[in-house]
Amino acid sequence: MTPRLSAARPAGASWVPLRIAYLTFRIQRFEWTIVVGATFLSVLVSALVAAWIRSAGFDKCLTDDAFSTTLTCQTGVAPWLFRITGLSLNLVVIFPIIAGLLIGGPIVARELETGTARLAWSLGPSRLHWFLQRAVPALVMVTLAGLVIGLTADALLQLSRPGIDLDQTFIGFRARGPLVGVNALVVASVALAVGSIIGRAVPTLILSLILVGVLAQAVDKVETQLLTNEAVATRSFNYAGDDYYLASRIQNDDGRIVTWEEFYALHPEFNENGYNPDDYPDIALVIPGSRYHDVERREALALLAIGGLFVLVAAATVVRRRPR
């Protein structure tokens, strides 16, 4: 009996991608189970919590100030449900990092470490073909998992803050919506590239984590600089919670908006004596909430480009390097 061999036909048949995705899943079953399981569990818990809050009328605790002080909102199950909601939203921030590292890191690194890459590379003449077979299903999967988590975070945020318009606010920026999926993809791509170079699973996870941290800092810095050029200046106490706060500035008596360093350089006497805030108003540089999707789209595209670059590095490394 050769039960599964009927499926082992040459590449090109229409079902082959599914077969490859299935085998890729089997090869990384442990990591995929964790990521898919965590995603499923998160969606399930979120749906249950949301349904409970709505069916029990606890959502009124969030919209009705008078009702929020009642025992219904202050004791019993309601505070726990809101705590779970908050915790779920906080966990969204780390999901792309964990999922990306778990899925992306071992794709090539473990195969090099265990020697299975040697088997695959001796069977398949095209290493690029092998790389795509292994990397594409994993990257698609981790992106989808991130998207699901991001959309769930959107729903939870809307539930916990019913007054906000998700399309017009930076609340939860980078920790909700499609950016979560893109972040997971970028982290997985970084780990994939590092793993291709290092060829060992555990050091790959550690180094990738460090690299992702550095990369996140760099992206944030560059984006803040770009956005600062597009920012709207407003009196510090005037900007809305929906806006994306970038920096604090001060308005000089000649009307120019300057940094604090520039201000104290212009007025060294204020170092000693202080100044009158009525004469020199504090200014906040913000991106209005209405531009949320613009900024989100631009960051997603930039991150996709960075992720693509790391995938290219991984592919080039796989094609050139020698197996263990």
Added chain:
Amino acid sequence: MTAVLEAHGFGKRYRRRTWALRGVDLTVPEGTITALVGPNGSGKSTLIRAWIGFERATEGRLSTGGIDPQRDRKGAVERVGYVPQSPSLYRDLTIADHVALAGTLRAGFDAPMAADYVERLSIPLRAKAGELSGGEQAQVGLALALATRAPILLLDEPLASLDPLARREFLHLMVEAVRASGATALLSSHVITDIEQACDRLVVLGKGHTLLDVSVAEALSHHRVVEATATEAVEVAGVDAFVGAFPAPAGEPLALVRAPVVAPAGSPPIGRAATLEEVVIGHLAAGRRRAIDAAAAEAAA
């Protein structure tokens, strides 16, 4: 006879210092099963990996079925079925999954043939690779390599982890498949007795150099063993005929000498017929002696 595997002045140096191999000239004729024998660190694996394009030559050139593996690795891999030193299967995949995976990686991979070989070795297709013994994993590796229907088979010490019965089954399967397909096989191994039965050519590699490259029949007919020390053997057989001295398992001194192609009339052949193992050991001893002498000469210079 056309050579399908060639090495011309091949050298491989690691980390800019250690030469794994240097100045190797070697050809493997088409349709033969050639044994590549040598001590640990003699560069057997490096040479085999270079032929499949896994290592780059530091100097010299290689040919795999007429293809330079450095310039066209893809072409070289297409011509080769490879069984590595240690079995490296996906632990969580079944053998059937491995066959399916190979089918997605290589055009023309003969999945039914692979399944047939695996079943002949009494390995269940539904078994996970992680559940198999090292020997069974090596056999699966061989079945996958054979099912590529590649004209060249490179086997890098696949017998090392096998028990005697598994070794015999492995060799039987390999020889049968190679003979049936007319492929060429290069088998690197330490187990000389098995080589004698399976291979028709013998290449001995020592300290990065080719020490011997002959047919197995020639290796046996052109060597004899005398129970003597090196000095005594040189006196008896002559300095040109002396190859190398080595101890017998019990400790008495033995020496390998070249037998004359045509024995002088009336004089009986010296010593006794050499076994293939003694031929290999004698040449390895000679190689080591030469390496020590060369190092001493270099140090003196």
